[in-house]
Amino acid sequence: MKAKIHVTLKNGVLDPQGKAVQSALAALGFDGVDGVRQGKYIEIDLAGSDPAAAKIQVDEMCKKLLANTVIENYSVEIE
Amino acid sequence: MKSAVIVFPGSNCDRDAQTALRDVTGGDVIMHWHQDAQLPPVDLIVVPGGFSYGDYLRCGAMAAHSAAMREVARRAEAGVPVIGICNGFQILTEVGLLPGVLMRNANLKFVCRDVYLSVETTSTPFTRGYEQGQVVRFPVAHHDGNYFADDETLKRLADEDRVAFRYVNADGSRGGSANPNGSADDIAGVINEKRNVLGMMPHPERLVDLAQGGDDGRALIQGALAAVA
Numbered sequence: 001m002k003a004k005i006h007v008t009l010k011n012g013v014l015d016p017q018g019k020a021v022q023s024a025l026a027a028l029g030f031d032g033v034d035g036v037r038q039g040k041y042i043e044i045d046l047a048g049s050d051p052a053a054a055k056i057q058v059d060e061m062c063k064k065l066l067a068n069t070v071i072e073n074y075s076v077e078i079e
Numbered sequence: 080m081k082s083a084v085i086v087f088p089g090s091n092c093d094r095d096a097q098t099a100l101r102d103v104t105g106g107d108v109i110m111h112w113h114q115d116a117q118l119p120p121v122d123l124i125v126v127p128g129g130f131s132y133g134d135y136l137r138c139g140a141m142a143a144h145s146a147a148m149r150e151v152a153r154r155a156e157a158g159v160p161v162i163g164i165c166n167g168f169q170i171l172t173e174v175g176l177l178p179g180v181l182m183r184n185a186n187l188k189f190v191c192r193d194v195y196l197s198v199e200t201t202s203t204p205f206t207r208g209y210e211q212g213q214v215v216r217f218p219v220a221h222h223d224g225n226y227f228a229d230d231e232t233l234k235r236l237a238d239e240d241r242v243a244f245r246y247v248n249a250d251g252s253r254g255g256s257a258n259p260n261g262s263a264d265d266i267a268g269v270i271n272e273k274r275n276v277l278g279m280m281p282h283p284e285r286l287v288d289l290a291q292g293g294d295d296g297r298a299l300i301q302g303a304l305a306a307v308a
Contacts, residue, residue, distance in 0.1 A: 013227065016185050016261075065144065068137055068173065070180045071227060 001046040003058045004077040007067045008039035042066060051078045080106035080304055082123040085151060085167075087113045087142045092128035092164065092284065099284035100125065103300040116146035121159070122307040124151055128165030128220075128282060138181060138223045139169030148174055160204050160303045161276045165221055168268070168278035177271055177278045178236070179228035184221070185261025191220040194259055194281060196244040196267050197251055203270050204306030205277045206243055208298030214251045215295040217281035219259055224280040226262035226269075233264055243277055244268035 009015050015037050022036040044061070046054050058076045067074040082104060084096045093110065100108045100123070111118055113131075118124075126148075132141035142148060148170065155161045155176055163171035171177045184190060193216050198209040209215065228236070236242050244267040246258040258265045260280070268279030283296030 014182075014185070014261075016183055016187050016225075020187055065140060066136070068140070068180055070172075070178075070229075071182065 001048065001051065001054055002079045003044040003046055003054060004079065005042040005044065005058065005062060005066060005074055006039060007042065007062075007072050007074045009037055010071055010073055013071045039072075046078075054078050080104045080123070080307065081109070081119075081121045082106065082125065083109040083111045083118060083121040084125045084127055085111050085113060085147050086127070087129065087131035087145065089131045089133055090127050090129035090166070092166075092282065095282075096125045096127045096164070096284045099287040099296070100300060103287055103297055104304050111147055113142065113145040113147045116150050118147065118150045118154070121154075123303050124154060124159060124161045125284075126151065126161065126163040126167030126170050127284075128167060131166055131170065134223075137173070139166060139171075139173040142166075142170045143173035152176060155271070155276050158273065158275055160306055162205065162299075162303065163276070163278040164282055164284060165219075165224075165280055168280055169223065171276060171278045176276050177269055178232050179226055179269065181223050181280070182225040182227050183223050184225050184259070189220075189222040190224070190259045191218075192259065193217070194219050194267070195247050195249050195251075195257065196281060197247040199242045199245050200240045200270075202240060203243060203274050203277060203302075205270075205299050205302050207305070208302040212251065214247060214249065216286070216293055217283055217295060218285050219281045221260070221280055224260040224262065226260075226266045226280075228263060236266075236269055237264070239272070241270050241272070241274075242266055242268070243270050244279055244281070
């Protein structure tokens with residue numbers, strides 16, 4: 001199984017890198033970019049075969065290490 | 080007085096911290112490897128600056144889960160004074176010993192220069208040797224020093240007198256270019272509820288001897304020393 005995890009900044013948390021990317025896109029002539037938020041994508045290969053158990057385990061991984069829940073949200077997909 | 084400096088792969092201010100501690104305290108300074116959970120009894124612990132684990136994932140995130148830091152958290156709970164400097168501050172927030180998080184500098188640039196700080200409280204072991212509102216000059220050198228916490232946390236820090244240092248101009252005023260990284264409320268350093276854990280982005284260990292161009296950092300270590308004497 002594979003866990004696909006997106007870690008994103010919470011609303012209201014400033015994202016200077018996203019802002020810089022937005023400025024760069026504008027400088028390249030891409031119009032109509034209203035906002036850019038930058039995050040992380042993490043893939044984890046899992047040995048087990050029970051998606052429900054995997055979801056619980058990966059959730060724990062996110063809380064303990066992969067995301068800092070002070071500033072970040074995360075979402076998990078198990079495939 | 081015996082102190083310990085925690086050393087991670089990628090620490091680079093560990094020897095500066097050791098030299099400063101040895102010079103100011105006159106006591107033994109143990110260099111304690113991050114994988115070693117057996118930390119001998121010490122009176123003061125410094126989590127030094129650098130790029131622990133190459134800043135992988137988030138600054139301080141990997142170091143926070145090391146065997147040594149689990150023990151540091153236990154000692155902090157027991158009341159041992161702990162100072163986290165720069166990357167050490169980031170690590171202490173990731174461990175959960177201090178609130179908030181250090182984000183990428185607002186201007187996205189690595190900043191390396193001297194800054195002025197106002198001593199915002201003297202009721203901590205680390206700042207008792209300064210005057211309330213005293214302006215001191217410490218160096219900063221970081222890419223991720225932009226202190227962030229939600230409004231509720233910022234209010235609690237202010238209400239509980241837990242902001243140790245704020246970035247100011249040389250005359251003690253706030254604003255202008257005083258804040259080098261965009262930190263909320265110009266916060267440069269905070270302490271925990273029990274007032275025995277200090278985290279700060281500027282480097283007191285780099286200014287403890289006049290040969291380094293100033294010794295404003297000396298009183299900080301002396302304060303911690305007096306607290307355990």
